[in-house]
């Protein structure tokens with residue numbers, strides 16, 4: 001039996017839960033409350049020194065990093081295969097997941113913090129928040145939270161994070177012109193990996209970039225209709241987070257429209 005240490009609204013956890021569901025694998029849930037600092041508990045840090053979810057425990061084996069966990073699941077349970085049918089499809093699949101690990105995940109973190117999660121941090125006891133930030137091993141994450149707390153959507157990292165996601169969605173559009181899934185003919189770990197991120201863009205009101213591209217819209221609705229999306233992602237949506245997103249969404253949408261319009265104007269004048 002596998003045990004997944006995870007969080008309901010964590011995009012990286014949702015990615016692994018969806019992969020587990022695609023594979024039809026049974027697993028036990030150890031849910032962590034990230035806002036209560038559970039990822040910094042010594043017993044959890046012993047499993048995952050990065051203080052992040054998810055972590056998969058399979059017998060004696062401990063596996064961290066959501067991309068690595070998904071590939072591990074595909075190795076231990078190859079049917080149905082989720083890495084792509086041939087070397088080229090597998091290479092394209094990896095390029096997509098690599099991109100998430102190399103900044104796109106941090107960018108969605110920045111957007112989520114500035115639009116919504118800062119509100120949760122501001123509601124915390126200030127001493128507890130100070131302790132949480134001081135104990136954090138990832139200085140870049142601490143900096144993102146500090147920026148979000150101080151500047152919200154005017155944080156210096158916000159516009160670049162939004163632009164990064166617009167670029168990704170543009171690349172998705174080009175990929176989907178060549179085949180029904182991101183890496184070609186088959187649904188792979190690339191599609192699974194991005195599903196929770198597309199849901200997050202929607203929750204944050206930052207999905208104009210998706211809706212402006214019919215191919216991406218169609219792919220996203222096919223992906224969200226998969227039973228594994230329901231099982232691994234939607235079923236876990238936390239109502240208190242959904243209510244927070246509902247409160248913030250229209251402000252974020254209007255702000256993003258202004259930012260992207262400004263970018264288009266400045267691109268034209270260059």
Ligand SMILES: N[C@@H](CCC(=O)N[C@@H](CS)C(=O)NCC(=O)O)C(=O)O
Pocket residue numbers: 010011012013034035037039051052053054064065066067101105
């Ligand atoms: N590269 C890691 C990133 C994991 C990550 O950033 N997890 C977030 C949730 S999506 C987390 O656990 N944050 C800890 C916190 O908010 O205290 C992975 O893919 O597993």
